[in-house]
Amino acid sequence: MDYCGGKRYLVLFVLINSVLISLQTSKEEVLLDMRAAGAELGWLRSPQEEGWELLQTVVNGSMFYTYSVCNVAGGDQDNWLRTTFIQRRPAASRVFVELRFIVRDCNSFDGASLACKETFNMYAAESDADVGTSFRKGLFRKMATVAPDEISVRGELRVNTETKVVESLSHKGFYLAFQDLGGCVALLSVRVYYKSCPATVLGLATFPDTVAGVDGVALREVSGQCVPNAISSEMPRIHCTLEGEWVVPVGQCQCQPGFEALNNSCRACQPGFFKTSVSSELCGPCPKNTQRSAPGALSCPCQEGFYRAPEDPQTAGCSGPPSAPRDLYATSIAVGKLRLSWRPPADTGGRDDISYSVSCERCEAALCQPCGGDLRFDPGSSGLQELRVNVLGLEPGLNYTFRVEALSGVSQFSSSHAATLLTTTMLHTDPPKVTLIHLDKQTATSLTLSWAVSQRSMLRTPRYELKYRKKEDNGVTDITTYTVLLLEKNTVQISDLVPGTAYVFRVTVLSPEGTPNGEGKEHEFETLPQVEAQVQSRAPVVLGAALGGGTVLLVVVVVLLLHKRRRGAHTRQGPEDTYFSSAEQLKPLKTYVDPHTYEDPNVAVLKFAAEIHPSHITKQKVIGAGEFGEVYCGVLKMPGRKETAVAIKTLKPGYTEKQRREFLSEASIMGQFSHPNIIRLEGVVTKFKHAMIVTEYMENGALDKYLRDHDGEMSSYQLVGMMRGIAAGMKHLSDMNYVHRDLAARNILVNGSLECKVSDFGLSRVLEDDPEGTYTTSGGKIPIRWTAPEAIAYRKFTSASDVWSFGIVMWEVMAFGERPYWDMSNHEVMKAINEAFRLPAPMDCPSAVYQLMLQCWLQDRFKRPRFADIVSLLDKLLRNPESLKTIADFDPRVSIRLPSTSGCDGSPFRSIAEWLESIKMSQYNENFTRAGIVTMEQVLQMKTEDVRNIGVRLPGHLKRIAYSILGLKDQTSTLSVFAV
Known part of the structure; x- marks a missing residue:
């Protein structure tokens, strides 16, 4: 054996x-x-x-x-x-x-x-x-x-x-x-x-080599020491396990001012960069209008002629003093009273804390001296935030010279302040009024009118408000429909009228602020009957007059005045409700009025929003924080109506009058829109101490967060349906000559039925009805990633720039809430767009949808589709779901941010945690650790089945991780291997 x-x-x-x-x-x-x-x-x-x-x-x-x-x-x-x-x-x-x-x-x-x-x-x-x-x-x-x-x-x-x-x-x-x-x-x-546990550096702290399991202790606490140029508020500690692994770090070191973390050490900020505080943040580039800093800088000094205000942080850029206010003019408002008005400075110096001061000199013969006596300014002569001030106590016959200065937080450091001057003589005059309306020409469908104005003391051409309506047969009506025009000239031709019909007209002169000076007297004119007009049309004289007629202004028709009142046959009680559109040509006016044209915001908000008594509102819980205060969800119970879930925006205590006006202006805007894809205003609370805005409640919150929370859970058909709803809401705004300016997924709300509604009109403005249809602003923050290039470069906003933003929203929807342009800085975004870079197609994006995005991002804004075209195209896609099955080309190296395409130096990720963070999949970090995958070399060996086996189940997440691995390996030819 x-x-x-x-x-x-x-x-x-x-x-x-x-x-x-x-x-x-x-x-x-x-x-x-x-x-x-x-x-x-x-x-x-x-x-x-x-x-x-x-x-x-x-x-x-x-x-x-x-x-x-x-x-x-x-x-x-x-x-x-x-x-x-x-x-x-x-x-x-x-x-x-x-x-x-x-x-x-x-x-x-x-x-x-x-x-x-x-x-x-x-x-x-x-x-x-x-x-x-x-x-x-x-x-x-x-x-x-x-x-x-x-x-x-x-x-x-x-x-x-x-x-x-x-x-x-x-x-x-x-x-x-x-x-x-x-x-x-x-x-x-x-x-x-x-x-x-081997000697290591974690959280900028060094820990020595430590024997595991000494005296049978399962977790041995070890103290560390911060690396050079790093400090910690508490001693950094970590624990060594029986298996020789470091776990449970406590306390963290942070680099001192002037230093940033790099490869487990703190290095001095590079020239041109700085860091002001002890933190884990990287050094930042020197801000605008500062000098290039030395290595290890704590701040960047201002360039000559630029300054920081005492309250400005060192991280803020430097700014210059503002230029002089523009277009100062005076309007007589009563005996001994003037109103001074002006426009903001062309150059604010890069600041938004602009205020104004006004001074006065009066001259008799050749002697000029500071104004004194009974002269006073309302609300004051300094620290003015509004672009106007009333001057009281003026004496007739004297020449007054007014000086208006624009000041900011850095004006104290400048030796000279830019100002604008105006010299005027105070006369005994009343505000200008229309004294006579004359009928110059009449046809069966049009009337041509002109009018004269009383003696006036104004330093600019007046503007007029013309309102007209059909004359009611019985003289009594509950609802009055007016057509309202804003005109620069004292003549107008009104077309598209009904033959043989009487119309009532009223013309008033507008103040510089855009409010009517008085009510104006009504005049009645009638169009010719149809037969008589046909006879006249054959007359050579009438034909010649028609060929030589003036420019036809665009007519804008609105329905105003939804309050009941009685009036006599020849008089009217109370002011008329008006909607304004600045125009040199007549065009049908949509139902939007800029609340900023009202001197008193309460007037504007009460025209377009219902007042709600606070007792009808029940707040339940805080769901967010807005610019002006907290936002609650709650219940609205109005008499005769069932309870309704609502969102309640509040105005925080200690608000300024300016904040209150801005708060209420959003309600004045929202209240004018009635569309299923625009957030609905229920009403406002303005007559009590705590102002509130009450809107419908959207259960699923902001669209971007909802998409991130449901990544990969919705089909392309559902996503296109959501886009269609947003486009329909924007079409409604565009049809009303209205530009949103801040269209982004974060400003779209989603209800329980997954209906998307446009909200947040904080940056919105009315489009002036000029041929360009643009809104131009001299300052203010712009959401760069969502904004069209012409709006960034020239502050020129149009419905076409909203279309560009809608293209970005489409990309956000198809990418399930991904951040547009990923981690690129705003400067990199602007540079990339100017160099014709456009966002790549997201994963599984239908080709037709991506082509529509590219159309929205055309450089020439006149070639971009209108919202009406977008709604029509999306409707076609939804009616033909087969059209969504053709998927746009997808390049994971560009579409998922990798080092080679992120503007970095192309180096690989240093850790799995860093890689997962870059593709927004950090929630799976523990899954990789549990599976024993701890190096990027191991990651590169994984297949789709391996990713699924470690616990990644959602199809969208599985694809994102698998495509990212594919992009890292740079093997696009094997794309089918990772198909899910």
Whole structure:
């Protein structure tokens, strides 16, 4: 019988074992390595004969040694193998013993004794000195019975690896011993080591090499030290586990001012960059109008002629003093009273804290002196925020010179202040009024009118408001429909009238602020009957007059005055409701009026919003914070109506009058829109201490957050349906000559039925009805990532610029709330757009949808589609879902931000956490860690199935991670491998 046959297969095992590699995450300090010792083993065997045997094998020119015993037929066995003395490191009280061995199946030996074993025992004994060949079994304590997971049979080798722990060691060293009780065992490798947490730098703190498991403590707290040029408010600490891994860091170091974190160290800010505080932020570039800073700068000094106000942070750019106010003019409003009005300075110096001061001199003969006596300014002569001031106590016949200065927070540092001057003579005059309306020409469908104005003292051409309506047959009406025109000339031709019909006209002069001076007297004129007009049309004189007629102004018709009132046959009670559109040509006026044309915001808001008593409103919980205060969800219970869920915007205590006006102006805007895809205004509270705006409640909140929370959960058809709703709402605004200016997914609200509604009119303005149809502003913040290039460059906003923004919103929708242009800075975005870069197609974006995006982003705004065209195209796509199955080309290197396309230097990600953060998938960081994937090299070996197996289940998330891996590998030709 071949009882020693088990030893012959050791050669093959050694060959296999020699190429095995152990991946270690912790640091291992080896105390004994049987394989490395080679011929120097010198282990003690008892008994010396017929027990454990040392075998030698040559593999690739190297000698390997193993211990083997196989006395399965010799009856009871007690064979011992003791190691040499293993010296312990002082702190290593817990060691690991890694065994690699094979055990033969007792049944594979013919005639083997019943005492054959398939296990062996491991013992340990501590000692403060090497006892040499002295061997006393009684000193050893049993540590473990070693049993194989797999038993080898003849011709089939199965190698076992077991790791045992020896704890509570306290002497200078120890021995290990292995006891065989009658098995066929080959001991191939014994490795004794202890674990330590390696020296490392975490959170800008250095931690020393620390032995794991000292005194049996599961988590050993270790104090660290901040790296040079970093500090911490508390001592940084971390914990070392029994397995030699660092966990639970406490406290974090941060770089000092003038330094930034780089590769676990703090380096000085580069020239042209600075950092003002202790933080984890990177150094920032020197802001606008500052000098290039030196290395390690805490701030950047201002350029000559530019300053910072005392309250400005060092991170703010420097600004210059404002230029002079423009177009100062005076209007007589009563005896001894003037109103001074002006326009803002062309150059604000880059600041928004502009205020104005007014001074006065009066001149008699050649003598001029400061105005005194009873002259006063209302509301004051300095610190003015409005673009006007009333002057009271003027004396007739005197020349007055007014000086208006524009001031800002840095004006105190400038030696000269720009001002604008106006000299005027105070006369006894009343505000100008229309004294006579004359009918110049009449036809069956048009009337041409002109009028005269009373003596006036105005320093600019007056503007007029003309209102007309059909004359009511009975003279009494509950609802009055007016057509309202704003005109620069004192003549007008009104077309599209009804033949043989009487019309009532009223013309008033507008003040510089755009409000009517008085009510004006009504005049009645009638169009010609149809037959008479046909006779006249044949007359050469009338034909010649028609050919030489003036420019026809665009007519704008609105329905105003939804309050009931009675009036007599020849008089009217109370002011008329008016909607304004500045125009030199008549055009049908839509139902929008700019609330900024009203001097008193209460007048505007009460025209377009219903007043609600606070007792009808119940606040339930805070759901957000707006610019002016908190936003609540709650319930509105009006008499005769069922309870309605509403959102309630509040005005925070301590508000200024300017903040209150801006707060109410949004309600004045919202109240004029009635469309299923525009947020509905329920009403306002203005007559009580706490002002509120009440709108319909949108359960799912802002569209961008909703999309991020439901990434990959909606089909392209659903997403296109959401886009269609947004486009329909914007078409309604565009049809009303209205520009939004801040169209973005964050300003779209979603209700429980996934209907999208346009909201947030904080940046919105009415479009002046000029041929360009633009709104131009001299300052203010612009949302760069959503704004058309002409609006960025020239502050020129149109419905076409809203179309550009809608293209960005479409991209946000298809990308499930991804940030447009990713982590690019605003400067990089503007540069990229000017260089013809356009956002790439998101994953799974239908080709037709992406082509529409590209049309919205045409550089020439006149070539972009109108919202009516967009709604029509999206309707076609929804009616034909098959058209959404053709997917636009997708390049993961561009469409998912990778180092090679992010404007960086192309270096790979330093960690999995950094990579996942770049593709907005940080929630899966723990999944990779649990799966043992801790390096980017391992990530690059993953397939889609591997990503799914670590717990990424959502299709959208699975695709994003898989496409990102594909982009990192730069293997776009294998795109089908990652198809989901």
